[in-house]
Amino acid sequence: MSLVKQVILNADEELRYPDPGEIRMMQNFF
Structure with a gap:
């Protein structure tokens, strides 16, 4: 399963x- x-x-x-x-981590993923 994905980390996000x-x-x-x-x-x-x-x-x-x-x-x-x-949120910052998720923005880096997308």
């Missing part, structure tokens, strides 16, 4: 939205 997918799922479970650091 895991980040999104973890953020959805924990906070319902990603941390700024995770």
Whole structure:
């Protein structure tokens, strides 16, 4: 499974939205 997918799922479970650091990571992927 892709790392981005895991980040999104973890953020959805924990906070319902990603941390700024995770957003930056996702922007680097796309």
